[in-house]
Every structure is written in C-alpha cells, then in structure tokens.
Amino acid sequence: MKNFVSIKHLSKHELLQLIKLSDDIQRNGIDRFPKQLFAANLFFEPSTRTKMSFVVAERTLGMEVLDFMSERSSVQKGESLYDTAKTFESLGTSLLVVRHPKDDVIQELSEQLSIPVVNAGDGKGEHPTQCLLDLLTIYQEFQKFSGLKVAIVGDIKHSRVAKSNAYALSTLGAQVFLSSKHEWQDHSLPYPYMDIDDAVEQCDVVMLLRIQHERHHKHLTLNNQDYLQKYGLTQEREKRMPPHAIILHPAPVNRGVEIDSALVECARSRIFKQMSNGVSARMAIIYRLLQDGGIHTHANNINERSAISR
Ligand code: CP
Numbered sequence: 001m002k003n004f005v006s007i008k009h010l011s012k013h014e015l016l017q018l019i020k021l022s023d024d025i026q027r028n029g030i031d032r033f034p035k036q037l038f039a040a041n042l043f044f045e046p047s048t049r050t051k052m053s054f055v056v057a058e059r060t061l062g063m064e065v066l067d068f069m070s071e072r073s074s075v076q077k078g079e080s081l082y083d084t085a086k087t088f089e090s091l092g093t094s095l096l097v098v099r100h101p102k103d104d105v106i107q108e109l110s111e112q113l114s115i116p117v118v119n120a121g122d123g124k125g126e127h128p129t130q131c132l133l134d135l136l137t138i139y140q141e142f143q144k145f146s147g148l149k150v151a152i153v154g155d156i157k158h159s160r161v162a163k164s165n166a167y168a169l170s171t172l173g174a175q176v177f178l179s180s181k182h183e184w185q186d187h188s189l190p191y192p193y194m195d196i197d198d199a200v201e202q203c204d205v206v207m208l209l210r211i212q213h214e215r216h217h218k219h220l221t222l223n224n225q226d227y228l229q230k231y232g233l234t235q236e237r238e239k240r241m242p243p244h245a246i247i248l249h250p251a252p253v254n255r256g257v258e259i260d261s262a263l264v265e266c267a268r269s270r271i272f273k274q275m276s277n278g279v280s281a282r283m284a285i286i287y288r289l290l291q292d293g294g295i296h297t298h299a300n301n302i303n304e305r306s307a308i309s310r
Helices: 012-028 049-060 081-090 105-112 128-142 160-171 196-202 224-231 235-239 271-292 302-309
Strands: 038-043 064-066 095-100 117-122 149-153 175-179 205-208 246-248
Touching: 012 128, 012 160, 012 271, 038 049, 038 081, 049 064, 049 095, 049 117, 049 128, 049 271, 081 095, 081 105, 095 105, 095 271, 105 117, 117 128, 117 271, 128 160, 128 246, 128 271, 149 160, 149 196, 160 175, 175 196, 196 235, 246 271
Parallel strands: 038 064, 038 095, 095 117, 149 175, 149 205, 205 246
Antiparallel strands: none
C-alpha cells in the first residue's frame, strides 16, 4: 500500500487485514518507531476528530507532528497545494495527511509525490480513514460483514462518508441500503433506497449522516424537528430497531436533526466508540504505509500477530 486515498483501491483481503491490524493494535499496543520520523497534517477544511486522532496516532507511534495551519501558512500568499506538499516532502516529512474541500485533488497529489499520502476527506469524494474506523466498530460488534444489513441514512449526495462505507461494506459482503430525502439521493451509487421506517426495523446497523450544509449550492432553510420526524432517528424509531442493532454516526452530530439528542449516548449507540476506534485505525494505516514504503523496518511482533489472526 503506497497511499491511502480511496477505499475502492482495496480488496476484501486488504480491508480485512487492516481491520484486524487496527483491532490488534487496540488490544495489544505496538512499539514506537525507533527512529525520528515526521508527519504533517495538512487540513484545508475544519476538523476535530480526524485531525486530533491523527495527532494522537502519530505521537503514539513516536512520530513528530509538524504543526500546519493553512490560515497562517504561505497558502495565504498564494502557494498551491502541490507546492505546499512538495515543501513538506523536501523537509524530510515521511507522511502527509490531507483534508481538502475539492474532490479528487488528494488522489492527484498522491500521484505526484514520493511519500505516502492519506486522504483525510476530499470534498464529496471519499473519507477512507473514517470508513476504516466504522468497519472496525462493526467488526468488533458482529465479527463478520457477510449477511449484515447496513442502512446509510441522511445527506447521501454530499457525503464522502456514505461513499467510502457503501463501497467497502459491499466489498466485504454486507448488504448496503441508502435512505435519504429525495433531493439528496445519489443514483450514481448502485445501492437500493429504503424508507427510514423500514431501515430501522430491518437493518443490523443504522449509520446516520450529518447534513452537509457547506456542500449545498442553495441555502437550505430546514425545520429541524420536521426533518427529524420525516427522515431522522427518533426515539420512537429506535424502539423498533432489533435488539442487537447498533447506531453509528461519523460526527459531528447535529443533535435533534438527524438523531434525537437522547439517542446519541443510548445503549445501542457506538458513536463515541467510533471516535476511540479512530486512533487505532489510523495507527494501522500509518504503520502499514510506512512499512510497505520501507520507511520503518524495525522488527515487531505485530506482523506475526496479524498473520495469525487472518
Ligand atoms: N468524522 C469527521 O470527519 O469528523 P471531523 O470533521 O471532526 O474530523
């Protein structure tokens, strides 16, 4: 694995290896890299979870994190994304984590650099590291994907999380359903749509999405209560979910819009577990990229452990 920019590039075997490596790192820990390595997190869009869990993952692995804030950088003097990234490469950075508002620019960037690039979210494109932590959360719950029914619910059209998860879950053998207000359906995705009332009764996983106001062309005036009642997870709908079914949401959550606030921390919600899982999933991605790129080569029993668990 040279870069981690799209979940579409990964086979079922590669996805399972990464999920199991993430799980193993969480259970058993991992040695820090024995030599000085730098990571740079280039975020051109706001982030709390993704950026901070990358910082925790990088520091836990012993990497030094180069502080970059686009609003205080030479981006303000007109420097391009390519020149910014090339600068970090020239400084000896071993890993670039990039979030950008434009679809596909991170893929293009990764093809122009010699160091590993991780997509931390590109416009409406993909969010593959969020996807890996979501897969880890589902795997820890059910120990399988085959035969599971997963409903992805909300602003499908503008969501990179929906795309990465739908591709990966179907690669892994889960049945994927989408549920959305008519205007936010995306018919380029080859998955059936389902009403929220059917989704809650029939699915093992209900994955809710935030309304991506920042990606809408037209300003939307939305009555939150009305949206929740028509398309969201209300307390009444949660009661109709099967006993074993779980709730996921990539967050940030708009409480009272896509989900009733009281359900965010209810017994079947795994929303904060997803955030914890973000650290080990991101450690696994970094570890694999630096290992496959020959950037760190220290002996570590992690390879043996993950080979055994495959
Ligand atoms: N889930 C997610 O990407 O959250 P942040 O925008 O806070 O990183």
